[in-house]
Amino acid sequence: MDGYTRMNKIKEDFMRIVFLAAACASILCVALICVFLFANGVPAIGKIGFVKFLTGQEWRPGNNLYGVWPMILGSLYVTAGAIVTGVPVGVLAAVFMARFCPDWLHRLLSPAISLLAGIPSILYGFFGLVVMVPAIRVVSGGSGKNILTASLLLGMMILPTIISVSETAIRAVPESYYQGALALGATHERAVFFSILPAARSGIMAAVILGVGRSIGETMAVIMVAGNQAVVPDSIFNGARTLTANIVLEMGYAADLHREALIATGVVLFVFILLTNLSFSYARLAKKG
């Protein structure tokens, strides 16, 4: 081996290690996030008491009462609301784009949907605040900042995710399903809805789970329209505070146990997200298997 090839060999090996290290960076990031969140949040849960923290109905930092149950419910309610409003519209729109839409229209719709996905949540929130809140106020009375408003806004925000993932799933169904249905005398609509759509259900399920993840994690838009009252809501016209909102609203001035309790709120949120991610992977595995 002459000097030149040896140099090359060293260079090759060195860069291989650099690339490998870069690949491991994402593992390191996940590990760091877990360590820092859990190390700072879990002790607070211990101090407050696991059950008292998770199922406590009252969040009053002034009185040392730290129960995140209202926020857990708040997050679940607005997420459920977003799914109820966003998924039907999103899936039907995806069906339109995959199976009903003329080419020229698809060339208009498709970029619009991807731009919609890129609009920052703060702008959705601003739109919700200046347009939707006054409109809902007419119906609901009160401030207009409530679960219904947040659900509708989140439903709009998850539309692009639902549409693009569902459209991909619908397009992936073999054409023979459609042709078979037509050959049996089905109309175009029946063939699409009763032959193609069922075959795409695992992909659509994945879209729904992605939507759930986005809704649970959404912060800025929800803060501006949900009202943020830290009490258990009993109607969709009540305001609610989500886990995410709880952190942003109080982190600025919190200290000591209050601050740790907010980080613990983040831990609860993180666990919810990990669970949705797991079910997403599961939905995708189910599709492959």
Next chain:
Amino acid sequence: MELWQLRRRPLSAFLRLCVMLAAAAAMLVFLILVGYILVKGIPNIETGLFEWEYNSQNVSLVPALINTVLITVLSLFIASPLGIFAAIYMNEYAKKENRLISTVRIAAETLAGIPSIVYGLFGMLLFVVALKWGYSLIAGAFTMAVMILPIIMRTTEEALKSIPDSYREGSFGLGAGRLRTVFAIVLPPAAPGILAGIILAIGRVVGETAALIFTAGTVARTPAALTSSVRTLSVHMYSLSSEGLHIKQAYATAVVLLVLVITINSISGALAGRIAGGRG
């Protein structure tokens, strides 16, 4: 099916109506959202918004805009090499599907699914508190770097995958090593795809709010040092709309932010479309 047949097939007619309404609703969301912000915002754009210094009279967005650029550039500086190198390892070096590769994949997917407020908490705990950087430009940039890493990794990997194996085989056949093959043969044609990913990441940083409030802070001035607290345009937008004192300026700032993000994402989309078109 022709229109006259629909009357005899009520279910089909109903289904068709449903999908059309849904598509119209989705389009309407886009048009109303963008249209409303543009219509209400453009008349409120004044020269005061573009003055060099921010104060409560002019509510200038220029410092926030400069801060946004600084944070974006810094975070790209950190995340791009990492993301691109990681993708190179995943696609060019690793043997298919060993345990390390699947762990990296799971980690990247987990990162992609983490909401921005959790990044914000993490950035605050690690960079602001543990490393004692305080609310600062650099803490914000590092937080953003972690957030955009999976985006850059994924898009780069897709771009690398789109390069046919014959390129690599040709290069190896001529005696080039793996390293030279990657840099001289594979990366150049993949460049537009990688760039599309980077621009997409820029759009993400520009639009980010929740992860920056507690890492970069909210000071509306251009930074004196890497450790100065800064607010980006999105955080500025949040301050304006939650204070409710400068509603006109909030509308105008929304227009600037919207146009910025839409432009960035369109460029990314056009680049990505170009390589997809070239392949087909």
